[in-house]
Each structure stands twice: as structure tokens, then as C-alpha cells.
Amino acid sequence: MPEPIPGPIPGPTHEPVPGFALELRGITAGYDRRAPVLHGASLTVGDGEAVGLLGPSGCGKSTLARVAALLHRPRAGTVRLAGRTVYGFRHRAPRGLRTTVGVVFQQPRLAADPRLTLADLIAEPLRATGRRAEIPGRLPALAASVGLGGDLLARRPHEVSDGQLQRACLARALVLRPRLLICDEMTAMLDASTTAALVAAVEEYRREHGTALLAVGHDRVLLERWCDRTVEFGALLPR
Template sequence: MNTAPTLTAENLTLAYGPVPVVHDVSLAVDAGGAGLIGESGSGKTTLARALLGLLRPRAGRITYGTADVTRLRRAERAGFRAAVQPVFQDGGEALNPRMRIGTSIAEGLTGRLRAAERRAAVAELMAGVGLDPALAGRRPHELSGGQRQRAVIARALAVRPRVLVLDEPTSALDVTVQARILDLLERLRGEHGLAYLLITHNLAVVDRLCGTSHVMFAGRVVESGPTGDLLTRPAHPYTLALRDAVPRVGGPPPAASGRTEASPAPSGCPFRRRCPLAVSRCREEAPRPRSLEGRRVACHRAEEVLGGRRG
């Protein structure tokens, strides 16, 4: 099956009113999948909204294939929104509580098929994501969390997208249901030729679904590269802190690294107030992204992080 065109952000700056919240971010979402990792407030969802065409950039470009997303005509915009679909964190909030599940899924089919054909298409979509088509007549509150999330995915697939923007798609689910949803996403990628942008703080999820990952802190990408490299040998202290915060079965409880409550610094390196390696240069000079061992990293002391120095 043909793979999706690449969805690209180039030097993207985003703001709410006069306040910039995402600063000079570049990334590409292709067939290998891209992960966007960071804590709450890091700018991940704001960046996703821009990539979906819901937020206009203050600076930079968003392209899908060769098309500039910010300059699409009305008809072209409709095609783009069908091609690049969101899957939100909470299926209970993403689905209209008054609308039956089958009707929600069929919204993207209205006008394209006759009623009987729509019912058959809805049943096929539901079966394709592991939902019993008999559930089409139920409302969202009558389904489990995992069933609602499958319904949201089926609704997104109804318009035959090429890219799915997955915003914390498993965080509201228990561990066993998370595993089933990940199995589903992995299978659908192969069956439909989908590309994924996966927004998460769960490092195990990106390891499974994304060839490349980008770590965001305070609206900036601080490290980018092959997912396996970032998780096994981080080059930025923040990436290292995120990795070390993951509990391990049979291991000791994770320990916080640095001052986890400190807010981003307004000058110099934004992470310096929380960084155990911060020195005077970090107060005076904001690090620029640079190439290092197959990844891009914005840290003055990245070589020491790679070498295992903690402070």
C-alpha cells in the first residue's frame, strides 16, 4: 500500500495572543512515525493543533507533501483535513454523548454513500478496529474506555486518512487495554499505509510505534533522533530525566533528577533551573540544536550526558 505524504513543520513558532508558546520547531511525520515526548505544558498539543491546520503559525511553514497547509484553498483544506485526522486522548470527550456510536462513525461518510451502504461501511469499520458492529446503536457512556477509543479510531478511518495525529491515545486506559490499542494501531498502520504523529509522555509507546522522536521542553525541541538511541543513550539531561522516571519491574523506585518543580528559565537554557549539570554558560547562553552522534540536541554539555556523567 502507498505510504502517506510527509507532514512537515519548518522553523515553526506558535503563539496565543502576544505570548509565544512553541519556538522554532522543525520535524517531519513520515511512514516511520514520529513521536513527540514531553511533560504537560511543553507545547506538544499546541504543535499538534497547528499541524492539523487548527492554529495559524506566527512564523515558519507547515507542508503536507508539496502543499503549504497555511495557504490551502477551501476545497483543498477539506481534502487536507480528511487526510490528516486527529485521535484524541479521551474517547468519552471526543464522541458526542447524545449520538449513537454508529452515527458518529458514519459522519464522515454522509453524502458519499446511501443509507444501507453507510450501515455496511460502519459495520466494516467497527469490525476493523475490533468492535462488535452490534454496538453501533449504543451511546458513548454505554461503552468501556477501550471501546470508546476504538470507536474514535474507526471514526477517523472513515474518511480514509493518510496521517493520524494521536494525542495521548492510551493515557486514559488501564495497562491491559493500552496494550490492545497499541496492537491495533500497529496493525492499522500496515493495513492502511498510515503515518503517525504520536504525542505522549509514555516512552514505551513511542519505542513501539515511532522510528524518530522529538523531546519538547518549554515549547522547544531539546533532542531529536532515532527513538531507540534517545531511549537507550539520551544526550539531553531532560531526556535522561524522563527515561529515568519510568518505573521498572523489580527495580528501585525512580528518583527525581534536579528540581522538578522549577519553572523554565526566562534566559539562557530554559532547562537550567532543573538541570544537575548547569554551569555559568547555561545561564548566559541558550544552547542551539547541533548534530551529535546521529541526533540533534540543544545542550552545552551533551557529550557529558552521553558519557554517563550525572553532575
């Protein structure tokens, strides 16, 4: 029997509350009703702030990241993005909030449609939100800012390296100018120099646009250098 779809995530207000790009309060979520992965987890990321989330493998970091990105619906708790409480989130992110958060995952080959050129991959969120006219004006500069130039944009995922494909996934996550970027193990599959280049691209973009960042990972040294603060997954749970 399919699980019944629960009602909207409760929250006190539709009005934006300034100060936070992301507020997760008392989030309970998982894949099995009887054994949730997250029990009452809370996390905030301030506007423009960079927060690194550290924790052992399997503890639930990616699940929390997917809840924050409106890709996984929690069973209980409050999600606020850019000060707006998320209501009516069932299978798709509510229309008005789709542009608020961008996500980059660990494995670009799982995330990227193999039939699309990198240019189409990056531009797809603009098409999906009815902003096709912005593509010519936005795409070249955004691609260049993540280090993708020349003929790479005309290639398909199987014709580029993991690092190049991850750059395209980063550009795609940024193309709607989100208030919050979530990088879930974005560099875990990449070598040191590609990691450094991608982190530099994120930081340059954030400096220009004031985008907040939630970076999820295992690499403490990287996250402590990259982020304003790091939090341990265990500290998000009620005592």
C-alpha cells in the same frame, strides 16, 4: 478586541512534494500573541513512518499536534500535509486537505458528541464530506478492525466504557483513510490491556494502508516500542 486573522501560511508551492506525510517548518503558535507556546518548531514525518513525540507536560506537544491536524492556526511557519502546502487555513481546514489527517485525542468523552451513536460518530466525517453512500460498505469492517462489534455500534457514549469510546474515536479518525494519523495521548486514560489492543489496531491498520503516524505522549517505553523513531520536543526548536 478580537485578534486580526493573519493571511495564509506562506509556502513555496501548491505542488505535492513526495516523501513526507507531514512537514512543519518554523512553526510559531500559541494562545497569547505576546507569549507563543511554539517558537520556530520543525518536525517531519515520512510517508508511512511512525514518529513518537515526547516531552514534559505543558511544553507544547498538543499545540504542535493541533497545528499539524489543522485545528490550530500558527502565526508563522509552513505546514505541508502529504506534500501539499496548506494555504488559506483560517478557522476550518481547507476542503481538499480535510481528509489527509485524522486525530485521536486523550479524552474521548470531550471529543465525542454525546447525542450520537458510535456508528454515527464513526461515520460523521463521511457525511460531512458528502460520502454518505460509502457508510454501509465501510463501517462494519472498520469498526471490527478496531475491536468494536455487535450492539456496541448502536450505543451512545454514556453507554460504553472509555476504552470502547476511544476505539470509536480511532475508527472515526481513520474513516476517511488519512495519510497521517495523529494520536495525542490516545492511551493515557486507558489500562495496559486496552492500550495494547488500541496500539495493535493502529498498527494493523497502518500495515494495510501505509498510513503515517505521529504519536504524542509521555510514555517513553510505549512510544519507543510503537514507533520507528522518537523525538524530544526540545529537539524541534531552533538552537
